[in-house]
Amino acid sequence: MKDLLTAVRLTLWCALLLSIVYPLLIWSIAQLSPGQGQGVQEMLGAKVHFTGVGQNFDPKTHFQSRPSAVNYNAAGAGGSNKGPSNPDYLIEVKNRIDTLLKQNPGLQTSGIPADLVTASGAGLDPHISVQAAKIQVRRVAMANQLQEEQVKKLVELQIERPFLGLFGPDRINVLKLNLALDQLRKK
Amino acid sequence: MWQEILGVGLMFALLLLFAIPLGKHIGQVLNFEKNWSDPFLGFIDRLFYRIAGIDEMQQVSWQNNLKAMLTINAGWFVLSMLVLSNMSWLPLNPDGIASMSPDLAFNTSVSFITNTNLQHYSGETGLSYLGQMTLMLWQFISAATGMAICAVVFQGMRERASEKLGNFYVFFVRSITRVLLPLSILAASIYVFQGVPMTFLGKALTENLQGDGIEISRGPVAAFVAIKQLGTNGGGFFGPNSAHPLENPTYLSNMVETISILLIPIAMLFAMGHVLKRRKLAWTFFGVMCLGFLLLLLPAIASELEGNPAIAAMGIQQNQGSMEGKEVRFGAAASAYWAINTTCTSNGSVNAMHDSMTPLTGMSAMLGMMTNCFFGGVGVGFLNFYVFVILAVFISGLMVGRTPEFLGKKIEAREMKIAMIIALLHPLLVMLGTGLATYLYAQNPDACAAWLSNPGSHGFSQMLYEFCSASANNGSGFEGLGDNTLFWNLSTGLIILTARYLPIIGPVAIAGLLAQKQYIPESAGTLRTDTATFGTMVFAVIFIIAALAFFPTLVLGPLTEYFMLY
Numbered sequence A: 001m002k003d004l005l006t007a008v009r010l011t012l013w014c015a016l017l018l019s020i021v022y023p024l025l026i027w028s029i030a031q032l033s034p035g036q037g038q039g040v041q042e043m044l045g046a047k048v049h050f051t052g053v054g055q056n057f058d059p060k061t062h063f064q065s066r067p068s069a070v071n072y073n074a075a076g077a078g079g080s081n082k083g084p085s086n087p088d089y090l091i092e093v094k095n096r097i098d099t100l101l102k103q104n105p106g107l108q109t110s111g112i113p114a115d116l117v118t119a120s121g122a123g124l125d126p127h128i129s130v131q132a133a134k135i136q137v138r139r140v141a142m143a144n145q146l147q148e149e150q151v152k153k154l155v156e157l158q159i160e161r162p163f164l165g166l167f168g169p170d171r172i173n174v175l176k177l178n179l180a181l182d183q184l185r186k187k
Numbered sequence B: 001m002w003q004e005i006l007g008v009g010l011m012f013a014l015l016l017l018f019a020i021p022l023g024k025h026i027g028q029v030l031n032f033e034k035n036w037s038d039p040f041l042g043f044i045d046r047l048f049y050r051i052a053g054i055d056e057m058q059q060v061s062w063q064n065n066l067k068a069m070l071t072i073n074a075g076w077f078v079l080s081m082l083v084l085s086n087m088s089w090l091p092l093n094p095d096g097i098a099s100m101s102p103d104l105a106f107n108t109s110v111s112f113i114t115n116t117n118l119q120h121y122s123g124e125t126g127l128s129y130l131g132q133m134t135l136m137l138w139q140f141i142s143a144a145t146g147m148a149i150c151a152v153v154f155q156g157m158r159e160r161a162s163e164k165l166g167n168f169y170v171f172f173v174r175s176i177t178r179v180l181l182p183l184s185i186l187a188a189s190i191y192v193f194q195g196v197p198m199t200f201l202g203k204a205l206t207e208n209l210q211g212d213g214i215e216i217s218r219g220p221v222a223a224f225v226a227i228k229q230l231g232t233n234g235g236g237f238f239g240p241n242s243a244h245p246l247e248n249p250t251y252l253s254n255m256v257e258t259i260s261i262l263l264i265p266i267a268m269l270f271a272m273g274h275v276l277k278r279r280k281l282a283w284t285f286f287g288v289m290c291l292g293f294l295l296l297l298l299p300a301i302a303s304e305l306e307g308n309p310a311i312a313a314m315g316i317q318q319n320q321g322s323m324e325g326k327e328v329r330f331g332a333a334a335s336a337y338w339a340i341n342t343t344c345t346s347n348g349s350v351n352a353m354h355d356s357m358t359p360l361t362g363m364s365a366m367l368g369m370m371t372n373c374f375f376g377g378v379g380v381g382f383l384n385f386y387v388f389v390i391l392a393v394f395i396s397g398l399m400v401g402r403t404p405e406f407l408g409k410k411i412e413a414r415e416m417k418i419a420m421i422i423a424l425l426h427p428l429l430v431m432l433g434t435g436l437a438t439y440l441y442a443q444n445p446d447a448c449a450a451w452l453s454n455p456g457s458h459g460f461s462q463m464l465y466e467f468c469s470a471s472a473n474n475g476s477g478f479e480g481l482g483d484n485t486l487f488w489n490l491s492t493g494l495i496i497l498t499a500r501y502l503p504i505i506g507p508v509a510i511a512g513l514l515a516q517k518q519y520i521p522e523s524a525g526t527l528r529t530d531t532a533t534f535g536t537m538v539f540a541v542i543f544i545i546a547a548l549a550f551f552p553t554l555v556l557g558p559l560t561e562y563f564m565l566y
Helices: A002-030 A085-102 A130-134 A137-143 A148-157 A174-186 B002-030 B038-050 B062-084 B102-113 B129-156 B167-194 B223-232 B252-278 B279-306 B333-346 B359-371 B380-401 B413-444 B456-471 B486-516 B532-549 B550-563
Strands: A041-044 A047-050 A171-175 B204-207 B213-216
Touching: A002 B038, A002 B062, A002 B129, A002 B167, A041 B167, A047 B204, A047 B333, A085 B532, A130 A148, A130 A171, A137 A148, A148 A174, A171 A174, A171 B038, B002 B129, B002 B167, B002 B252, B002 B279, B002 B333, B062 B102, B062 B129, B062 B167, B102 B129, B102 B204, B102 B486, B129 B167, B129 B252, B129 B380, B167 B223, B167 B252, B223 B252, B252 B279, B252 B333, B252 B380, B279 B333, B279 B359, B279 B380, B279 B532, B333 B359, B333 B413, B359 B413, B359 B456, B359 B532, B359 B550, B380 B413, B380 B486, B380 B532, B413 B456, B413 B486, B413 B532, B413 B550, B456 B486, B456 B550
Parallel strands: none
Antiparallel strands: A041 A047, B204 B213
């Protein structure tokens, strides 16, 4: 009986410290951070863009993101959860390859990087590999009546280097790249 | 690719760099030695003791410590059920989330108070912020339970004969105030500056470049993620866990989250070395666990970096490795490294979808959960390992024809019976569950069609993985399994309960029984337990009992898939 009373009182104090004081403390610290703890945002004109969360882009005019199992639904994220040997899944990958080949003039199958035909874990990957951006340059340049060289330079400028230049992969944030593309188009 | 491997190396090096001094700190805290944190954290401890009516000086028997632990855990279960089944009308629910069904609330409550964090719901659609903050409380106190009960076992391993093994409540409070809370504040502060949200506002509404509206779920994520990683809990704020770009936005946040997984489990070993003044024993145990960890890690990383042969056959380059279910910002190597970290410990968070990993990685992840003692969960990982040590001492004793002794205490039939039951419980629960699920599926494939997202041997792996995860109190999953059904909620819930409390009660009982025995000083005839020979022996016992018992299931699942794919 004494144990029960101790348990109840101890739990209430844990709840106060860990479920109320601790989150409020972290919330206060977050107010000092970029985005004030509401997700990293970029204001462009009147529009707010969450650069940390991936989204769909019109492949006719913009650089494409990776395939997504949830069609970039940021209110219900998820992966495909298809096993590597699943026959239906492999057909899907084949279709993605065919679509890419059709959309991008002059592209060879051997040039397609794996990330552009596979879905990410959360279905919200904001990044693509450098190779995945490079193979889209010709298509995007033609669609926007820009020089291929100009667009290529744009891609080079958007490469995010590994942590401290040594650890982890190179990558490109697709939203930032497309926003830069829109800027270039307006000029 | 070398940058990815270098990243993994850096994470492992930093882990050891932090874990060893942290072990000393935890050792001092659990042994009531003078500690640097006394002046400014000691008053919080005393506040806790006064308000909860705990006598700091009182030491009690192992039975009373267990009673205290079970009572408080039962209380948490009741409270958790109340919150989760009434979320819809309770406060802090800006997105209008519905309450959980009774079976889902049962599964979720059990899963979080036991440090398992198996999730049959998806965070952004299944929990209000009040629900999340409640589960975060369990993440703290279930980890503190593990540490406190482990401290009780350390007391039982001392060189003296005693009935009293310290006080569960005191160890519990000190684990929170001196270890879990300070580390969580530190980690959460890093996360908010890396872009992890920490807000009580509801979904963000914005537009994409085509002008279509999009909704972005967010919430008080940073505070949650910190303890989720540090306490070997693993339950994500969002459905896809740390693969979600708001839960784990950068390579740096990924490094901190990965290091957090193994930090306390490794530190607990060095804490044991400090409390018992047997540093060499701690290093021997560390060596055994590290060997097991690396043997699972290397094939996983190699297999993920090699990529999916079926996609390579279509002519696609695999120089990034297998990318299905993985995030570009982490890459294949860091995802495979996380997968083994999270399954060797009982963490269960993921930064890539395990369901889509190559067969060898899936198998390594499952083996990590099957052995469940290569570092293992916070506190309880050591308890699992302790059981295997007792078995190894006994078997070695028989081999050389001496009375088996561990740290100066005779191991006799009673302790051995307990150790054997606990060691065999885990394979039993996993096989029973998988067997039952497979039978139900084979009997009525149409009714169970929604269970599996993959056919053939991979589908079998999905069911096997789920029960390994439940019984190892891990919480990760082959998430393609449609598991929010009455069968899965009840079966895994019951297995989680059994597999949490019996493997705590067993080792505490052994330690309590041994503590009462007369201490026999070491002599030339004593079997030394801090040598490489004994380390090899422990490894062999773990391999034979834990790993080989599961071998037939691995043949039906990942191994069959491997031979079909390669």
